[in-house]
Amino acid sequence: MRARWVRIVACGVAGVLVPALSACSSAEPADSSVTITVADLPPTTQAKSRQQFLDQVAAFERDNPKIKIKPTDSQWEAKTFAARLAGGQLETVFIVPLTEPPGLIKRRQVADITDETRSLPHADKFEERALKPGTGTDGRIYGLPTSEWALGLIYNRQLFTKAGLDPDKPPKTWDEVRVAAKAIFAKTGIPGYAQPTTNNTGGWTLTAMTYTHGGRAEKEVDGKQVAAFNDGPARRTLEWLKATRWEDNSIGRQHLRNGADVLKDFSAGRIGMTIATPSTYGDHITKYNGDPAMFGVTALPSGGTSATLLGGKMAVVSPKASTAERAAAVKWIDFRYLRPKYDAAAAEERAKANAADDIPVGVPAVPFYQPDVVDPVLKVEHRHANVPLNNFKSYTTGVASQDFVAEPPIAGQDIYAALDVAVQAVLTRKDADPAAELRNAEEKVVPILERAQR
Incomplete structure (x- = not known):
């Protein structure tokens, strides 16, 4: 898909915003100093990453002597976030998962940073799909990406070869996945595919698969999000899972596992394919001692x-940030998170440091910018890559043309929990009815969604 810059509306043209959110309030003196708090400092248990963060704070302050950064190790937690937000305890810059911006924007709980974003390098070259989750319905910008990933299919290249499949031509459709799973099981006796089902990972992956059939987990009706998964796309996904289990017998008999359990078995060579992100390569080699050569995505x-x-x-x-604080905040976001995505020198410096610390370098991620900005960055990263780049080629090529659909914006984890049960049912009970299981899940979710939006 050809990327386009999301329309940024000038002040006075976009809709009326409350003063706390306006990016157009009166400016403070240009020579004044400002102090901001920023979240996301790694914990003391991650000594190398924590020191790297603190080193970047020091470097930023050297480059911006009138800005003082006070970092905290606060992380987003679903159980405490709302209370901290209501109590005004959040940092000037805080990091949230992609499920949160739509609601925060709608409730006007985050600042409009459109004008500050326009002043950033390559602001007209943002990749629309990456910027979209932080863009309001008014076309203005309320959030900038710090890390983004798109789900894919990881597969055991060695099992593909043993099954007579070409590891450089992995499946492109679910029908092809089913054929490959049967071939792997027939030739090796190893389950060709595995689906996580517990700890909300069953509903999470079912949602992703539903997207590939054109469906959604939620949709907006009269200004509110309602359940949308009780329809054809989700049903077809459950029917596919049921068929691979009971007709093909190609996905094994152990079906009460979460994503980490499945990845552990994958790294041990006990699974042919599963849904995951390219970043799981890190756990594959460091946590589970998997063979780098076998990992394909x-x-x-x-x-x-x-x-x-x-x-x-x-x-x-x-939203409480002053004009000066807002400007300083966006400068920090750019320095810490965006610059390595467009500045080849900064990208190379980080790649060298990560390679020296045995952190995977070269694993693909969602690009924040258009190809003419991203390509020079990727070139230097690949120069210091310590991963089998060829094993990621199919992912990079395929994801470039995909639509990116965000997770359910309201009560997403509750939806995943309800759908866990549906996935478990079709994989553990031969007589389970996919349509009935989706109706049961919807009955659980409807009151939760209503309560969450009162």
């Missing part, structure tokens, strides 16, 4: 629609 297969689930995090700014 491709774009999420199509069920008729070329789409995948987009996840990750965004940096947003407190």
Whole structure:
């Protein structure tokens, strides 16, 4: 898909905003100093990453002597975020998952940073799909990406070879996944595919698969989000899972596992394929001692629609921030999170440091910018890559043309929990009815969504 810059509306043209959110309030003296708080400092248990963050704070302050940064190790937590927000305890810059910006924007709980964003390098070259989660319905910008990923299909290249499949031509559709799973099981006796089902990972992956069939987990009706998964796309996904289990017998008999359990078995060579992100390569080699050569990843297969689930995090700014604080906040977001995505020198410096610390370098991620900005960055990163780049080629090619669909914006985890049960049912009970299981899940979710939007 050809990327386009999201329309940025000048002050006075966009709709009326409350003063706390306006990016157009009176400016403070240009020579005044400002102090801002920023979240996301890694914990003391991650000593190298924490020191790297603090080193960047020091470098930023040297480059911007009138800005003082006070970092905190606060992380987003679903159970405490709302209370901290209501109590005014959040940092000037805080990091939230992509499920949060739509609601925060709608409730006017984050600052409009459109004008500050316009002054950033390559502001007209943002990749629309990456910027969209932080863009309001008014076309203005309320959040900037810090990390984004798109779900794909990881597969065991060695099992593909043993099954007579070409590891450089992984499946592009769910029908092809089913064929490959049967071949792997027939030739090796190893389950060709695995689906996580517990700890909300069943509903999460079912949602992603539903996107590939053109469906959604939620939709907006009369200004509110309502359940939308009790329809054809989700049903077809459950029917596919049921068929691979009971007709093909190609996905094994152990079906009460979460994503980490499945990845552990994948790294041990006990699974042929599963849904995951390219970043799981890190755990594959460091946590589970997997063979780098066996790890392959491709774009999420199509069920008729070329789409995948987009996840990750965004940096947003407190609505209480003054004009000077807002400007300083966006400068920090750019320095810390965006610059390595467009500045080849900064990208190379970080790649060298990560390679020296045995952190994977070269694993693909969702680009924040258009190709003419991204390509020079990728070139220097690949120069210091310590991963098998060829094994990621199919993913990079496939994801470039996919639609990115965000996670459900309201009560997403509750939806995933309800759908866990549906996935478990079709994989553990031969007589389970996909349509009935979706109706049951909807009955659980409807009151939760209503309560969340009162």
